[in-house]
Amino acid sequence: MNITRENIDALNAVVKVNIAKDDYSNKVDKILKDYKKTANIPGFRKGQVPMGMVKKQYGKAVLIEEVNKLLQESLNKYLTEEKLDVLGQPLPRMQSDINWDADDFSFEFELGLTPEFDVELKGKKAITHYTIVADDKMIDEQVERIQKQYGKLISQDVVEADSEITGVFKNEEEGIENTVTLTLDKFKGKATEKKFVGAKVGDVITLKTKGLYEDDHELMHALKVEHDKAHGLEIEVTFEITEINKRELADLDQELFDKLFGEGAVKSVSELKAKIKEDAEKQFVQQSDQKLLNDVTEYLVENTTFDLPSTFLQKWMQQAGETEMSEEQVKEEYEKSEKSLRYQLIESKLMEANDLKIDFEDVKSSAKAMIKTQMAQFGQLNPSEKELDDIAARVLSNQEEVKRISEQVVSQKLLNLYKEKANIKAKELTYDKFVKEVYGDK
Structure with a gap:
C-alpha cells in the first residue's frame, strides 16, 4: 500500500492510492475458501466445489468488494494521520478503464482543503448591544390588558x-x-x-x-x-x-394578584408593575442577545476574508446530491450556501482558538433548564431533579432534539465569547424605540 499526495494549490490536492496484490490477496483467499465450504452449485456436493470454479463464479466480485473496502479504510486512515482538514468528501477521479484482472490497482481522489485564516473579533467599528427597558407606557398598557382579560x-x-x-x-x-x-x-x-x-x-x-x-x-x-x-x-x-x-376592567386587588402570580407573591399595584417590568425585560434580553449574535455573525462573515475551493465544492455538491443537478443549478445552490459555509468555518476556528467545547452534560443541563421553564408556565414551579432527569432523558433520546439543543449551547457559548472579546457598545432604549431603530417601523 502506497499513498501519496500532490498539492495543486493551497485549497486543492490529489491523493493517489496504490494497492498491491499483497494488500488484499489474503482476505480475498479467505473469503473464497469460506464460499467453497458453503457454495451450492449443481453437480457438486456441498463443500466439494473445485476452487477454480468458485474463483470463476465469485472471484471478481469478491476482489472488487475487498479492494474498495481497503481503499476507503486506508484513505480515511491517511486523512486522519496526516491531519488533513477537508471540505465535503474526497471525490474519486473517474476511471473507466480499471483492469480488475491485474494484480495492482491505482486510484486518485480530489480533495478540497480547508483554508488557513485568522479571525479578528475586535473590529474598528463597535457593534451595538441593546439593553431594552419596559417604560411606564408599556407597563400601564400591560396592566390594562390584564384588567380586560380578567374583567x-x-x-x-x-x-x-x-x-x-x-x-x-x-x-x-x-x-x-x-x-x-x-x-x-x-x-x-x-x-x-x-x-x-x-x-x-x-x-x-x-x-x-x-x-x-x-x-x-x-x-x-x-x-x-x-x-x-x-x-x-x-x-x-x-x-x-x-x-x-x-x-x-377587573379590580387591581389581592384576589387578582394571587390569581396571576400565586398567593402572596404580589401584594400591591406597585409590586404588580415591578413584576411586569421584570418579566418583560427578561424576554427582551433574549431578543437583544439574538440581535447581537446576528450582528456579530454578519460582521465576521463580511470581514473575515479567505478563499474556498469553490470548483471542488460545486463538483462535490453535484455528485453528493440526491437529485441530478445541472451546472447552473449547482452554481446557484453553491451561491446560496456559501455564506453559511463560511460562517461554519469561522465558528469552528473560534471554538478551537478559544477552547470552547460542548459535552453531553452541557446539552443535558440546557435541556433541563428548558423543561423547567416550560413546566413553570403550567404552574409546576418546583419539579424534582428526578422529574427533570426523566423528562430530559426522553427528550434527548431524539437525535433531532439533541442536535437542536447542541446548536443552542454552541450559540450561547459564542454569544458569551462575543460579549467578552468583541468590540461592543451598550445602548439602552425602550422596546418601541428598539423596534423602530432595528426594524424601521413601530
Whole structure:
C-alpha cells in the first residue's frame, strides 16, 4: 500500500492510492475458501466445489468488494494521520478503464482543503448591544390588558368605540363565512370605526378588505382564508353583528394578584408593575442577545476574508446530491450556501482558538433548564431533579432534539465569547424605540 499526495494549490490536492496484490490477496483467499465450504452449485456436493470454479463464479466480485473496502479504510486512515482538514468528501477521479484482472490497482481522489485564516473579533467599528427597558407606557398598557382579560363582559345595545363585537364575516362567492370577536382599534382607518359606532345587533356592515387592517395577517385570521389569499385581497365582505359587549376592567386587588402570580407573591399595584417590568425585560434580553449574535455573525462573515475551493465544492455538491443537478443549478445552490459555509468555518476556528467545547452534560443541563421553564408556565414551579432527569432523558433520546439543543449551547457559548472579546457598545432604549431603530417601523 502506497499513498501519496500532490498539492495543486493551497485549497486543492490529489491523493493517489496504490494497492498491491499483497494488500488484499489474503482476505480475498479467505473469503473464497469460506464460499467453497458453503457454495451450492449443481453437480457438486456441498463443500466439494473445485476452487477454480468458485474463483470463476465469485472471484471478481469478491476482489472488487475487498479492494474498495481497503481503499476507503486506508484513505480515511491517511486523512486522519496526516491531519488533513477537508471540505465535503474526497471525490474519486473517474476511471473507466480499471483492469480488475491485474494484480495492482491505482486510484486518485480530489480533495478540497480547508483554508488557513485568522479571525479578528475586535473590529474598528463597535457593534451595538441593546439593553431594552419596559417604560411606564408599556407597563400601564400591560396592566390594562390584564384588567380586560380578567374583567367582566357587560352586554350593550349599541356599539361604542371600546366595545367587543361578535359577528360573522361573509362573502358567498369566495366561500367566506367566519365568526369572530373584534375590537375597533384593530382596524386601519377611522372610517371603518365610524361604520360600527352606533350599530346594533342584527345590523349588517359592508367592508372592503383592501386596507381593512394594518397587517394582512389580521385579515387572514378574521376571514379564515389562506395566507397567500389574504395578501392583496380586494373584495367586499359583510359583517353581521350578533353580540355587543363592553369589558368592565377587573379590580387591581389581592384576589387578582394571587390569581396571576400565586398567593402572596404580589401584594400591591406597585409590586404588580415591578413584576411586569421584570418579566418583560427578561424576554427582551433574549431578543437583544439574538440581535447581537446576528450582528456579530454578519460582521465576521463580511470581514473575515479567505478563499474556498469553490470548483471542488460545486463538483462535490453535484455528485453528493440526491437529485441530478445541472451546472447552473449547482452554481446557484453553491451561491446560496456559501455564506453559511463560511460562517461554519469561522465558528469552528473560534471554538478551537478559544477552547470552547460542548459535552453531553452541557446539552443535558440546557435541556433541563428548558423543561423547567416550560413546566413553570403550567404552574409546576418546583419539579424534582428526578422529574427533570426523566423528562430530559426522553427528550434527548431524539437525535433531532439533541442536535437542536447542541446548536443552542454552541450559540450561547459564542454569544458569551462575543460579549467578552468583541468590540461592543451598550445602548439602552425602550422596546418601541428598539423596534423602530432595528426594524424601521413601530
